[in-house]
Amino acid sequence: MKPLEPSKATNSAAPTTSAADRKRKADTVTEAGPDAKRPTFSASQGVARPTRSNTTTGAGSKATSVQGATSTRTGPMSELGPIAEESWDDIRDKTGQVVEDVLNKKLSFAKGTKPERKVEAFVPLVKELKALGRHLHSNSQRLELDVEQWKRHSSELSAAAEAERQQWAAKQEAVGKQLAEIKELLDLQEQQNKQLEADVKTGEEALAAKQATLSSLELKLEGVQAELERTSKQLEERESKIKEMEDVVRTGQKYSTTLQAYNTSLQADLTSEKQRRDEVQKAKDELQGQAAELGGKVRSLEQLLAYEREQVQKLRDEREAATRDLAVLRADLDNTRQERERALAEAAKNKEDLDKLRAAGGKSLETLEALSNDKATMETQLSMQQKLIASMREELAGAKEGRAMADAMADSRAAQIAELKAQVESLQGSLGDAERRVYEGELHRRKLHNIIQDLKGNIRVYCRVRPVSSAEAADAAHDSEMSLDFPSAGDLLGRGLTVVVPGNLTGQAPQKHNFAFDRVFSPGTSQDMVFDEISELVQSALDGHKVCIFAYGQTGSGKTFTMLGNRDAPGVIPRAMQQIFHTGQKLGAQGWQFNMQASMLEIYNEDIRDLLSRRKDDSKKHQVTHDTTGATTVSDLTLVDVNRPEAVDQLLAQAMEKRSVGCTALNEQSSRSHMVFTMRIEGHNTETGVKVSGVLNLIDLAGSERVKDSGAAGQRLKEAQAINKSLAALGDVIMALANKQEHVPFRNSKLTYLLQPCLGGDSKTLMFLNVAPTREFAHESLCSLRFGAKVNSCEINVPKKNVVVPRG
Numbered sequence: 123m124k125p126l127e128p129s130k131a132t133n134s135a136a137p138t139t140s141a142a143d144r145k146r147k148a149d150t151v152t153e154a155g156p157d158a159k160r161p162t163f164s165a166s167q168g169v170a171r172p173t174r175s176n177t178t179t180g181a182g183s184k185a186t187s188v189q190g191a192t193s194t195r196t197g198p199m200s201e202l203g204p205i206a207e208e209s210w211d212d213i214r215d216k217t218g219q220v221v222e223d224v225l226n227k228k229l230s231f232a233k234g235t236k237p238e239r240k241v242e243a244f245v246p247l248v249k250e251l252k253a254l255g256r257h258l259h260s261n262s263q264r265l266e267l268d269v270e271q272w273k274r275h276s277s278e279l280s281a282a283a284e285a286e287r288q289q290w291a292a293k294q295e296a297v298g299k300q301l302a303e304i305k306e307l308l309d310l311q312e313q314q315n316k317q318l319e320a321d322v323k324t325g326e327e328a329l330a331a332k333q334a335t336l337s338s339l340e341l342k343l344e345g346v347q348a349e350l351e352r353t354s355k356q357l358e359e360r361e362s363k364i365k366e367m368e369d370v371v372r373t374g375q376k377y378s379t380t381l382q383a384y385n386t387s388l389q390a391d392l393t394s395e396k397q398r399r400d401e402v403q404k405a406k407d408e409l410q411g412q413a414a415e416l417g418g419k420v421r422s423l424e425q426l427l428a429y430e431r432e433q434v435q436k437l438r439d440e441r442e443a444a445t446r447d448l449a450v451l452r453a454d455l456d457n458t459r460q461e462r463e464r465a466l467a468e469a470a471k472n473k474e475d476l477d478k479l480r481a482a483g484g485k486s487l488e489t490l491e492a493l494s495n496d497k498a499t500m501e502t503q504l505s506m507q508q509k510l511i512a513s514m515r516e517e518l519a520g521a522k523e524g525r526a527m528a529d530a531m532a533d534s535r536a537a538q539i540a541e542l543k544a545q546v547e548s549l550q551g552s553l554g555d556a557e558r559r560v561y562e563g564e565l566h567r568r569k570l571h572n573i574i575q576d577l578k579g580n581i582r583v584y585c586r587v588r589p590v591s592s593a594e595a596a597d598a599a600h601d602s603e604m605s606l607d608f609p610s611a612g613d614l615l616g617r618g619l620t621v622v623v624p625g626n627l628t629g630q631a632p633q634k635h636n637f638a639f640d641r642v643f644s645p646g647t648s649q650d651m652v653f654d655e656i657s658e659l660v661q662s663a664l665d666g667h668k669v670c671i672f673a674y675g676q677t678g679s680g681k682t683f684t685m686l687g688n689r690d691a692p693g694v695i696p697r698a699m700q701q702i703f704h705t706g707q708k709l710g711a712q713g714w715q716f717n718m719q720a721s722m723l724e725i726y727n728e729d730i731r732d733l734l735s736r737r738k739d740d741s742k743k744h745q746v747t748h749d750t751t752g753a754t755t756v757s758d759l760t761l762v763d764v765n766r767p768e769a770v771d772q773l774l775a776q777a778m779e780k781r782s783v784g785c786t787a788l789n790e791q792s793s794r795s796h797m798v799f800t801m802r803i804e805g806h807n808t809e810t811g812v813k814v815s816g817v818l819n820l821i822d823l824a825g826s827e828r829v830k831d832s833g834a835a836g837q838r839l840k841e842a843q844a845i846n847k848s849l850a851a852l853g854d855v856i857m858a859l860a861n862k863q864e865h866v867p868f869r870n871s872k873l874t875y876l877l878q879p880c881l882g883g884d885s886k887t888l889m890f891l892n893v894a895p896t897r898e899f900a901h902e903s904l905c906s907l908r909f910g911a912k913v914n915s916c917e918i919n920v921p922k923k924n925v926v927v928p929r930g
């Protein structure tokens with residue numbers, strides 16, 4: 123339906139006034155009276171009507187004619203003389219008078235005023251009246267024109283109004299029709315409304331019923347909402363936990379991927395390292411074979427050389443004897459020569475004498491003959507001596523030749539010996555080189571093995587076999603035959619061992635059982651060598667790891683010796699302290715400062731005792747708690763700040779005095795309790811701001827014992843039962859961990875509860891499995907070794923460093 127508005131055409135026909143028109147209108151009002159109020163029109167306003175200019179022109183033309191009439195007129199005017207034809211507009215402008223002023227003007231004259239003066243006075247008035255008359259006349263003409271225009275305009279307007287009215291009528295008709303339609307619609311709507319009202323009523327009734335249900339539901343909803351809020355809170359908490367976990371898992375996955383990659387590369391390294399080690403081992407074996415062979419050769423050569431030296435010496439002796447003989451012969455020869463010369467001189471003299479005698483003729487024939495005989499004898503002697511000299515010369519030449527030969531032989535042997543020596547030296551060099559490489563390879567293998575163990579999260583097991591004690595060896599009551607054997611070469615060298623359990627009287631044959639651990643220390647292994655193998659693990663406590671090292675084994679198998687040792691052979695605890703303080707000091711140069719606190723406790727008959735407490739009566743009950751980070755706290759336990767190893771030695775001495783130790787049939791100084799030494803290490807790097815916090819737990823467990831063998835009774839029996847019970851609980855925990863059981867019974871004993879973070883957490887854990895070597899304890903050893911194998915298969919979490927790195 124269209125809106126009911128007046129048409130625009132009507133509006134456009136209405137006259138409008140411009141600003142200029144309004145000004146003129148004002149003039150007109152003043153000058154032309156109320157008639158001048160009528161509207162003026164412009165051609166632009168659409169309806170044809172006269173404009174002001176038209177009017178002016180019209181009026182102007184009329185005025186001209188009036189003027190013309192005036193100018194042609196001759197009447198009294200001429201009598202008054204020429205009167206200037208001023209327009210009303212000029213007069214008005216000049217005098218400021220309005221029409222009424224002129225019309226109301228009255229002239230008064232004083233008595234006796236001359237008529238010429240009075241006429242003179244009338245002249246301006248007449249002028250004004252004439253101008254006014256002309257003006258009014260032109261105005262009336264203009265008004266007439268306007269009236270005509272108005273008339274025309276009004277008839278136009280009437281026509282327009284009629285058209286408009288007709289339009290309106292048509293519109294009204296249309297609107298009436300529309301109204302009728304609307305009314306129909308409204309009726310329909312009303313019906314519908316009524317229907318709707320009815321519906322609404324039923325709806326309202328239903329709504330009321332529903333509302334009742336709703337309010338009960340709202341109540342329920344409130345409850346559900348409260349529940350929901352609680353659940354969503356829980357959900358949020360869970361979600362944040364899940365997020366955290368996801369973060370952890372993501373980090374873990376990243377870490378695990380990195381680790382897996384690292385692991386793979388390590389395994390590849392390990393394999394290649396193993397190959398290299400095998401090759402080196404092979405080369406070493408070969409070299410050792412060659413060395414043995416060469417050693418044999420060297421020995422035989424040395425024997426030969428000794429023989430040759432003997433020969434040379436003999437030859438030298440002979441040469442010296444020959445030289446001596448030669449000297450004697452030379453002396454003899456010289457003597458003989460001198461004698462010969464003397465004899466020759468004598469013979470010459472004799473000949474001279476003979477000649478003289480002959481010349482004198484007086485010498486006798488006998489003297490001559492005697493002299494001839496002497497000469498012949500001397501000549502015989504001379505030829506004999508000449509022969510002797512010749513043979514001696516020959517001998518000398520022979521001896522010289524022999525000596526030259528011996529010298530040459532000695533020289534060649536010496537050269538051979540020097541060559542052999544050089545060979546031996548170079549072989550020894552390469553043997554040392556090979557041995558060094560084998561050692562380095564072994565070190566590397568150990569490192570890799572440790573890393574792999576860390577990555578796998580296994581509990582490491584180092585088996586240590588103690589030597590046969592002098593008492594065992596001496597006393598026939600003991601079967602001191604060795605029941606353990608160690609591979610002397612191959613892959614299991616240093617890692618494997620075999621226990622032989624002897625047969626029994628029922629005819630059971632001896633049985634061999636093979637085991638392999640991360641490391642096996644045979645009886646000859648020194649404390650130093652043992653510590654060397656775990657020093658890296660100890661070191662990681664300084665790096666922020668939780669480290670746990672404990673010694674397990676039957677009574678008298680060497681646990682306390684391994685962990686504490688004695689003055690001459692200090693064990694793991696004092697050595698670990700030395701290393702920690704020493705390394706801590708060295709790290710000081712890199713800005714590290716460490717704060718260390720030690721505590722020592724024993725678990726005796728399922729009670730925790732503070733071994734560093736200075737209280738006389740220490741019957742306080744100590745409670746073990748673990749927080750979410752895996753940190754363990756024992757209530758009311760004495761913590762001592764330590765900053766040098768000697769302080770720890772004092773603490774150890776103090777603790778050892780307090781520790782429960784007793785004499786049993788199997789060990790003179792048997793530990794009757796589990797002892798736990800804990801060192802907390804807080805490190806802070808003043809240069810980088812990095813903080814680490816590590817814990818080192820070193821534990822000497824009490825030994826398992828067969829009560830019938832240890833001869834325990836009374837208090838000892840009670841102790842033994844408590845020890846065995848807690849070790850059995852340890853066994854159960856290990857079984858549960860190894861079998862990946864959901865429930866691990868850590869709480870079954872004080873020992874397992876205390877060790878929970880080490881066995882089930884993220885610490886680096888190592889167990890020393892101490893074993894006695896003799897056949898007497900073969901069964902116990904077998905049990906211990908089986909336990910050790912189970913422990914070795916336990917996978918705990920991947921060790922985690924406790925390090926805080928500052929932000930930014």
Ligand SMILES: Nc1ncnc2c1ncn2[C@@H]1O[C@H](COP(=O)(O)OP(=O)(O)OP(=O)(O)O)[C@@H](O)[C@H]1O
Nearest residue numbers: 588589677678679680681682683789792793824825
């Ligand atoms: N590797 C070794 N070298 C030399 N002597 C050893 C070694 N291991 C143990 N011993 C000696 O054997 C004896 C028993 O050792 P130890 O006291 O350490 O056993 P244990 O396992 O701690 O016994 P228990 O459980 O009864 O306390 C001690 O005299 C000790 O000095």
